[in-house]
Amino acid sequence: MPDATDFSLADFHLNDNPNVLEPPADYLEWISDPDVRQAFTFFEQQLLTAPRTRSEILSNLDRERRPIINLTSYNYLGLSTxxxxxxxxxxxxxxxxxxxxxxxxxxxxxxxxxxxxxxxxxxxxxxxxxxxxxxxxxxxxxxxxxxxxxxxxxxxxxxxxxxxxxxxxxxxxxxxxxxxxxxxxxxxxxxxxxxxxxxxxxxxxxxxxxxxxxxxxxxxxxxxxxxxxxxxxxxxxxxxxxxxxxxxxxxxxxxxxxxxxxxxxxxxxxxxxxxxxxxxxxxxxxxxxxxxxxxxxxxxxxxxxxxxxxxxxxDSTLRDRLWTNTEYFRSRLDSMGLDTGDCESQVIPLIIGPSGEKLFRYATAMQKRGLFLQPIDYPAVPAHRRRFRISMSSQLEEEDMDRALNIIEDVIVRDRD
Ligand SMILES: Cc1ncc(COP(=O)(O)O)c(C=O)c1O
Known part of the structure; x- marks a missing residue:
């Protein structure tokens, strides 16, 4: 295979393997490439607590338990807990x-x-x-x-x-x-x-x-x-x-x-x-x-x-808090000159662009610093608009948001400068 990172899950669904119990041979070759395997480590990381904004994961990066600020779960109003x-x-x-x-x-x-x-x-x-x-x-x-x-x-x-x-x-x-x-x-x-x-x-x-x-x-x-x-x-x-x-x-x-x-x-x-x-x-x-x-x-x-x-x-307490947090977080991202697309809601895309290498490098660095923000790669989004997708929550304290913003600034903004 020329360069495995030029391919994605979009390329291997048609299966010509005569054995229906086996995936296609080119998929197996692709999925065992070290760069592809590294990207896949971001999938299925285990949360060790409820999906609160302060949680803990068992990181696939190094098998360490790691306290994290969770900006990835859908628990927008904190109702799950x-x-x-x-x-x-x-x-x-x-x-x-x-x-x-x-x-x-x-x-x-x-x-x-x-x-x-x-x-x-x-x-x-x-x-x-x-x-x-x-x-x-x-x-x-x-x-x-x-x-x-x-x-x-x-x-x-x-x-x-x-x-x-x-x-x-x-x-x-x-x-x-x-x-x-x-x-x-x-x-x-x-x-x-x-x-x-x-x-x-x-x-x-x-x-x-x-x-x-x-x-x-x-x-x-x-x-x-x-x-x-x-x-x-x-x-x-x-x-x-x-x-x-x-x-x-x-x-x-x-x-x-x-x-x-x-x-x-x-x-x-x-x-x-x-x-x-x-x-x-x-x-x-x-x-x-x-x-x-x-x-x-x-x-x-x-x-x-x-x-x-x-x-x-x-009453509107939870959603008011969600919108206050969203406004705060988004305006800080915008002031760092980051691309948040056409976002109008509590789902904030942080668009990185075409480079898969950058996407996974940033994801690794942010996770090691304690920010759980999952990379969203092609084919889930267009290849030129790879991104992180931030899920805001009414549970976030200003202190958590500031920490997350500092990590984003150190990892993404500094790399760009
Ligand atoms: C628009 C939309 N519809 C349906 C679903 C599926 O919902 P669930 O994850 O609860 O199965 C999702 C999940 O993300 C979604 O975004």
Missing amino acids: HPEVLQAARETLDRYGLSASGAPLVSGTFDLHVELARRLAEFKQKDDCLLFSSGYGGNLGALQGMMRKGDVIAMDERSHKSVIDGATLSGARKVFFAHNDPEDLAAQLEKHRDRRILVVLEGVYSMDGDLCRLPELADVADEYGAGIYIDEAHSTLMFGENGRGVAEHFGMEDRIGVSYGTLSKSFGGVGGFICANARLINYLKGYSSAWNFSCSPSPPVVGGLIKALEVATR
Whole structure:
């Protein structure tokens, strides 16, 4: 292989190995290259504590336990370790045990699941809600259940893999439009005027931290009679006056047919949920395989999530703190002249550029100094915009943010100067 670092995971998926139990030979050669192995050491590093902003990891760099400031977890509002949430989860665990031990239609629906779904539907101001055991699986199940061969699913080119895979599973035609570009959406929809169309958007795009241009994109969808499905994985509980998400932020909730969300990010648990009109939710109970053929979410998680929703919505304390921290951190990064792209949210990309060598060198140096900030490489992002993705949290103290900023300055800014 000429230079292994010229290749990525994007290059080895087509497998011509006659033995289906073996990966392709060129993949094995690539993955054993020392530079590639070094880059892979950043994957699957073990956290030794809860995903708080002050945590500890077992570093793959040297197998040392290392205290770190964690700017990588999705625990945006600190709910995964909130004392009231933990207490609710403990009580639910004692009463209901660890597992729902059944799929929802047969024996896996507990009063807890009904309660969480009811509260989420009420929160999102929709008729009803379905819960899924994973956020990824929920997009798969919702899109596969709603759409069919002959239909069209139009999605942003930066859509999450769960949206793309859900669209594939549905058999509908997948149509991608240029990121956040209403004119391109219109051009794509024009080719499919005679079809049933669903436009899938994300409230906050998870690699760039920008918001979808909902008003303009919704106008185009309306013009073509398309339904709108918005995945608010990275915006629910944070955007909008009441935390209902980007649709609330733009004052457009009544124009959104389907509001999707994950329970693993700001909610601090795990799972997915879809809110929509009662007829569609009822229909999905029959046709969404990820719901119908999969065990219901674990009771202690559901008990914790009911409390998490209550804590996050009883006032704006947590999200106010998140925005204060985000503003502080971003303005300091900007004043160092760092490239944070089009970021408008608590997800802050720190764009390094085309050099994979720099990306991994910086990641190593920052981790050794006690900052856990994971490198995001091609093909997850374009090769010329490799980056770190900072996840802000309401839990961060100013002292932690200053330490993290000092490390970023020492490692990245000094290297540039
Ligand atoms: C937009 C979006 N949808 C769905 C998911 C999947 O959610 P989960 O990780 O909870 O399975 C993610 C995960 O990052 C996401 O960013």
